[in-house]
Amino acid sequence: xxxxxxxxxxxxxxxxxxxxxxxxxxxxxxxxxxxxxxxxxxxxxxxxxxxxxxxxxxxxxxxxxxxxxxxxxxxxxxxxxxxxxxxxxxxxxxxxxxxxxxxxxxxxxxxxxxxxxxxxxxxxxxxxxxxxxxxxxxxxxxxxxxxxxxxxxxxxxxxxxxxxxxxxxxxxxxxxxxxxxxxxxxxxxxxxxxxxxxxxxxxxxxxxxxxxxxxxxxxxxxxxxxxxxxxxxxxxxxxxxxxxxxxxxxxxxxxxxxxxxxxxxxxxxxxxxxxxxxxxxxxxxxxxxxxxxxxxxxxxxxxxxxxxxxxxxxxxxxxxxxxxxxxxxx
Numbered sequence: 001x002x003x004x005x006x007x008x009x010x011x012x013x014x015x016x017x018x019x020x021x022x023x024x025x026x027x028x029x030x031x032x033x034x035x036x037x038x039x040x041x042x043x044x045x046x047x048x049x050x051x052x053x054x055x056x057x058x059x060x061x062x063x064x065x066x067x068x069x070x071x072x073x074x075x076x077x078x079x080x081x082x083x084x085x086x087x088x089x090x091x092x093x094x095x096x097x098x099x100x101x102x103x104x105x106x107x108x109x110x111x112x113x114x115x116x117x118x119x120x121x122x123x124x125x126x127x128x129x130x131x132x133x134x135x136x137x138x139x140x141x142x143x144x145x146x147x148x149x150x151x152x153x154x155x156x157x158x159x160x161x162x163x164x165x166x167x168x169x170x171x172x173x174x175x176x177x178x179x180x181x182x183x184x185x186x187x188x189x190x191x192x193x194x195x196x197x198x199x200x201x202x203x204x205x206x207x208x209x210x211x212x213x214x215x216x217x218x219x220x221x222x223x224x225x226x227x228x229x230x231x232x233x234x235x236x237x238x239x240x241x242x243x244x245x246x247x248x249x250x251x252x253x254x255x256x257x258x259x260x261x262x263x264x265x266x267x268x269x270x271x272x273x274x275x276x277x278x279x280x281x282x283x284x285x286x287x288x289x290x291x292x293x294x295x296x297x298x299x300x301x302x303x304x305x306x307x308x309x310x311x312x313x314x315x316x317x318x319x320x321x322x323x324x325x326x327x328x329x330x
Contacts (some may be wrong), residue, residue: 008110075149119146154182219276
């Protein structure tokens, strides 16, 4: 399901993938929560009173928050009696501990799906520069922290590289490296320190692996035929209909292939033409920037997907990496 943006704040630039409110100087966790309207929600459980129904001895609750923008109390979800509410402050104070450990600075924060999911991102003070004396392709790295108020998402940290030249999100799942991990909120200082240390190790370990995979793809030269085979594996050609009959699928496929071939020599990818890395960038740039949005809030949903908040799009990125690796023989 596409993410639905509720609130957003971002450092200096026009927000993460053109979403939300811009701030111009580094901020604390408390300041960022205020900018993104995430502070003081007072998430809590309110028992559901339903005397006309048989609850089998169980209690059920609305999970609610205070909405300071509307002055109302919003229902975020329903829960059973074992559910423990999670405060936004806990997530961002965990990020504060990572910041204090030297990971980086706050870049973004916001909420999705009418407040049911909240997140913040820290920029990691480490860039990957591919071919620094030639293409000089810069990859910035971020750690996204997220949690939910409806039980659908554990407290999660996810490594998310972004290619500067085109803002492609490259959050691939890489064998031997933790792209994301989940942890429990805890009041134990010892346990919290262990989580912080793990996040630091995993962040830098993932960047090491990402750089190695990227360089392996860069060093793998591919022919025009292999490039075409990669596109066909990603987008198989539909069956042709009888002559004289319309074939919308074929028309759409032809348009897709034209776009992909145009991207091959576009300024964002021309430096990598003839390499497996170039083929992967063509596929990811098309995925991030040349899809058509559908339904209400289509543009916001596309922007959220580009930023790494759509599981289906993330899965497609991983599929593309597998296809390029297999077809190119990396």
